[in-house]
Amino acid sequence: MIINGVSIDKTFAEAFPMKGTRIIITAQNLEWAMHSATAFTGFATSVIACGCEAAIERTLDPSETPDGRPGVACLIFAMGGKGLAKQVETRAGQCVLTSPTSALFSGIEGDDGAEIALGKNLRFFGDGYQISKMIDGKRYWRIPVMDGEFLTQENTGVVSSVGGGNFLILAESQPQALAACEAAVKAMKQLPNIIMPFPGGVVRSGSKVGSKYKALNASTNDAFCPTLKGQTKSELSPEVESVMEIVIDGLSKEDIDKAMRVGIQAACELGAENGIRRISAGNYGGKLGPFHFHLQEIMA
Amino acid sequence: MSALTLKLKTDLAQRVDCSPLTPDKLAGKDVADIAAMELVSGRLTLPVDQLFDISGDDVNDIRFENSSAKLDHIGHAMSQGRITIEGDVGAYLGQFMTGGNIEITGNTFIYTGCEMKGGQIKINGNAGDFVGAARSGYKNGMTGGIIIVTGNTGARTGDHMRRGMILIEGNAGEYCGSRMISGTIAVLGDVGKHLGYAMKRGTLLLTKMPQYGITANFNDCGSHTLAFLPLMFASFKKLDSQFANVEGFSRVRRYAGDVGGIGMGEILIKI
Numbered sequence: 111m112i113i114n115g116v117s118i119d120k121t122f123a124e125a126f127p128m129k130g131t132r133i134i135i136t137a138q139n140l141e142w143a144m145h146s147a148t149a150f151t152g153f154a155t156s157v158i159a160c161g162c163e164a165a166i167e168r169t170l171d172p173s174e175t176p177d178g179r180p181g182v183a184c185l186i187f188a189m190g191g192k193g194l195a196k197q198v199e200t201r202a203g204q205c206v207l208t209s210p211t212s213a214l215f216s217g218i219e220g221d222d223g224a225e226i227a228l229g230k231n232l233r234f235f236g237d238g239y240q241i242s243k244m245i246d247g248k249r250y251w252r253i254p255v256m257d258g259e260f261l262t263q264e265n266t267g268v269v270s271s272v273g274g275g276n277f278l279i280l281a282e283s284q285p286q287a288l289a290a291c292e293a294a295v296k297a298m299k300q301l302p303n304i305i306m307p308f309p310g311g312v313v314r315s316g317s318k319v320g321s322k323y324k325a326l327n328a329s330t331n332d333a334f335c336p337t338l339k340g341q342t343k344s345e346l347s348p349e350v351e352s353v354m355e356i357v358i359d360g361l362s363k364e365d366i367d368k369a370m371r372v373g374i375q376a377a378c379e380l381g382a383e384n385g386i387r388r389i390s391a392g393n394y395g396g397k398l399g400p401f402h403f404h405l406q407e408i409m410a
Numbered sequence: 411m412s413a414l415t416l417k418l419k420t421d422l423a424q425r426v427d428c429s430p431l432t433p434d435k436l437a438g439k440d441v442a443d444i445a446a447m448e449l450v451s452g453r454l455t456l457p458v459d460q461l462f463d464i465s466g467d468d469v470n471d472i473r474f475e476n477s478s479a480k481l482d483h484i485g486h487a488m489s490q491g492r493i494t495i496e497g498d499v500g501a502y503l504g505q506f507m508t509g510g511n512i513e514i515t516g517n518t519f520i521y522t523g524c525e526m527k528g529g530q531i532k533i534n535g536n537a538g539d540f541v542g543a544a545r546s547g548y549k550n551g552m553t554g555g556i557i558i559v560t561g562n563t564g565a566r567t568g569d570h571m572r573r574g575m576i577l578i579e580g581n582a583g584e585y586c587g588s589r590m591i592s593g594t595i596a597v598l599g600d601v602g603k604h605l606g607y608a609m610k611r612g613t614l615l616l617t618k619m620p621q622y623g624i625t626a627n628f629n630d631c632g633s634h635t636l637a638f639l640p641l642m643f644a645s646f647k648k649l650d651s652q653f654a655n656v657e658g659f660s661r662v663r664r665y666a667g668d669v670g671g672i673g674m675g676e677i678l679i680k681i
Contacts, residue, residue: 177640213637241611241676242592243638244554244573246645252638261637 115382123391126399128187130271132217136181146209147182162197165305195226213261220267229262275358275366286385287352294373304360313355413471416462422480424452429483433491436469539564609675628667
């Protein structure tokens with residue numbers, strides 16, 4: 111398959127099941143909601159070392175938030191509900207509770223009502239002065255803080271999600287690969303229910319499973335490293351000088367399907383004339399996870 | 411199917427315990443069964459059809475017509491369905507109810523919504539003393555649900571109330587929120603003396619300073635913008651009540667008390 115001179119590999123991206131939730135952070139204005147959301151989703155690029163994968167999904171108008179203030183929706187994913195609960199709680203405690211004028215809400219209903227704590231345990235920061243309020247069947251906590259009162263919903267829903275959807279952009283130069291990634295990420299950011307957790311949505315250090323070093327269970331994807339073309343069993347043709355990856359986590363396989371299609375399409379629109387040569391994907395022979403995203407089927 | 415209608419035939423000499431006449435307890439019964447059911451009235455037990463003209467057959471939609479202030483325990487422990495009442499009712503309307511809806515076009519006597527756990531009671535009239543309260547000697551009043559009173563309430567509204575909401579469009583009597591453990595009472599009108607007496611926790615939300623002021627048992631915590639209030643007002647929008655039309659506010663004067671006890675309750679007054 112070739113789109114605008116860009117070859118689409120007959121391969122698939124391999125993804126794995128995760129647990130995810132959406133939280134909504136509001137504040138006096140969007141700037142302060144964004145400060146809090148940026149901190150909440152910081153150091154959350156990969157479950158390998160961060161414990162979760164998180165990013166800002168989108169900004170919200172006051173009409174879309176529970177308290178009628180500007181807000182930001184964040185998605186956060188982890189390998190299990192327990193790990194997710196720990197990440198949400200610690201991040202909410204250090205990055206939202208602490209942030210001036212912020213309030214914290216759940217942005218999703220859980221599968222069959224499954225929930226994890228959001229502000230449930232943060233309430234103890236109130237040292238006995240915290241106040242519970244049941245509004246519309248949901249419990250909220252009012253925690254006295256120095257700027258007034260921190261309002262947080264008690265729980266947030268947990269849904270089965272998919273992590274690790276991806277595609278690789280192979281280009282003739284590093285600036286061209288980055289330009290294609292930027293175009294893809296910009297297009298994908300318009301879609302709901304997905305995030306690209308890496309910096310700017312782009313990964314330059316894609317990994318393979320395993321390493322020559324026993325302590326490591328992942329290492330550089332040498333088959334796609336352009337400087338190793340003569341040293342390893344390379345996947346790259348001579349004209350490819352740079353490869354970048356976009357990793358996508360989503361609330362469902364369909365969400366990732368759609369995001370990959372939109373992202374690949376945006377990259378291909380730059381075309382061969384802008385040095386974009388191939389689109390490929392990271393898979394581990396089916397060993398990593400049950401979700402397979404076949405590039406040619408997605409783009410058909 | 412049409413609503414099961416129970417029209418009171420005569421003026422009552424004695425009070426009548428109507429607790430068997432709920433959607434839950436009438437489920438599976440036909441009109442003949444219902445007519446033969448016995449209700450306690452004073453020292454007598456009387457069949458339903460001696461007290462009421464019966465029509466309709468939908469036991470999930472029960473209608474009391476020509477109701478009297480001597481009909482007690484209507485909606486007792488109901489968990490679902492709807493009861494509509496034309497006229498006044500006696501004591502313990504909706505006691506122990508866990509779900510469903512009760513609406514009345516008259517006044518209620520004491521202990522409306524006593525120890526209720528869920529559902530909604532709307533009183534298009536006045537309510538007596540001890541709305542949403544605990545029975546004498548019991549520790550917990552209502553623990554869930556909503557009571558809306560379009561008129562006034564008597565004394566001790568929300569006595570020992572633990573959770574849920576009481577929304578009063580008119581005035582509340584003396585000792586409103588007394589011994590309250592938690593929950594919310596909102597009043598659009600005025601409130602009587604001894605507001606929040608022995609209140610432990612919970613919120614009394616007022617739109618204006620009470621005519622008798624705030625007692626010395628509550629300490630002024632200053633003026634604040636509270637983020638939960640817009641959420642609460644938004645939740646009122648779906649109610650058939652004047653509260654749905656109240657312009658939401660978040661700026662309030664906060665008073666904490668009753669400091670004669672643990673002092674964790676609050677009176678919030680719109681500013």
